Amino acid sequence: MAKSERKLFTVHGSIQYTADDKFLYAEKDGVELRLDMFDRHYYKLRPYGNGIILEIDGLRMHLVKDFKSPLDYSKQVVRELKIPTTGSFSALDTCMGLGYTAIALAKQQSINLVITAELSEAVVALAKWNPFSDPLFQKESKIMLMPGSIFDLIKNFESETFSFAIHDPPRISHASELYSPEFYSQLYRVCKTGARIFHYVGSVGVSKGRKIEKEVASRLESAGFSNLRYSLRLQGIFGTKP
Numbered sequence: 001m002a003k004s005e006r007k008l009f010t011v012h013g014s015i016q017y018t019a020d021d022k023f024l025y026a027e028k029d030g031v032e033l034r035l036d037m038f039d040r041h042y043y044k045l046r047p048y049g050n051g052i053i054l055e056i057d058g059l060r061m062h063l064v065k066d067f068k069s070p071l072d073y074s075k076q077v078v079r080e081l082k083i084p085t086t087g088s089f090s091a092l093d094t095c096m097g098l099g100y101t102a103i104a105l106a107k108q109q110s111i112n113l114v115i116t117a118e119l120s121e122a123v124v125a126l127a128k129w130n131p132f133s134d135p136l137f138q139k140e141s142k143i144m145l146m147p148g149s150i151f152d153l154i155k156n157f158e159s160e161t162f163s164f165a166i167h168d169p170p171r172i173s174h175a176s177e178l179y180s181p182e183f184y185s186q187l188y189r190v191c192k193t194g195a196r197i198f199h200y201v202g203s204v205g206v207s208k209g210r211k212i213e214k215e216v217a218s219r220l221e222s223a224g225f226s227n228l229r230y231s232l233r234l235q236g237i238f239g240t241k242p
Helices: 070-080 100-106 121-129 131-136 150-156 181-190 212-223
Strands: 007-012 015-019 024-028 031-034 036-039 041-048 051-056 089-093 111-118 143-147 162-167 191-200 226-231 236-240
Touching: 007 131, 024 041, 036 121, 041 121, 051 070, 051 131, 070 100, 089 100, 100 111, 100 131, 100 143, 100 162, 111 121, 121 131, 121 143, 131 143, 150 181, 162 181, 181 191, 181 212, 191 212, 212 226, 212 236
Parallel strands: 089 111, 089 162, 111 143, 162 191
Antiparallel strands: 007 015, 015 024, 024 031, 036 041, 041 051, 191 236, 226 236
16 A cells, blocks of 8 residues: 555654554654564564554464453453552563553552563564553563563572463464473462462364363463463453462
8 A cells, every 4th residue: 555545543752653454654754664574473563443463474462352452451351360459569471462461560550560571572673663562661661571481581580479470372382382381380389379360372272172271271270270260251261379
């Protein structure tokens, strides 16, 4: 689509964003970028409703069904974790993406630190161009971004560190290690007694009869988590470390 035919999406600081049906573009100081890139996989930002989503190899990295904005999903997950309004707590967001979950956690008054991990340098680069990801990179942010795989990083965290954890990994065929007993054991270790968690599982495999949510629930239970509850709308499992 010609530049003249695109719609103005938003203006953020010195950057003007325009969009067509497939891509988001950023223009700064007369230089325009289409916000997509290749790095072993194909990554791109694209508008969705009033927000921006990340796609990898053509697959949406956000649950948008039944939500007006991709940010609303993360807000609902955090809301259902029932974080107290008083106190001081640390939270873990295992897979950053565009950071919407980490940002929603950091907005909670009683959360003093959110640690989030991201393996892909391409995702981090695109997040820096995403106006909705700004809180990740602000100087006074509560969010600490750790580059690398959470599968390795979590082994260096102290035990009993986090009061809340959100695990939103890639699908199991792309990152089976993040669904392994070893990882769940580490997740249990770094959670405090009474910690509440949410594990996104999605709906992959349902059409073939595979119940991924039951497999994940079984592994979480084996790791020690209890009070497991599946949310159909959020396509994930809530649980507690007793």
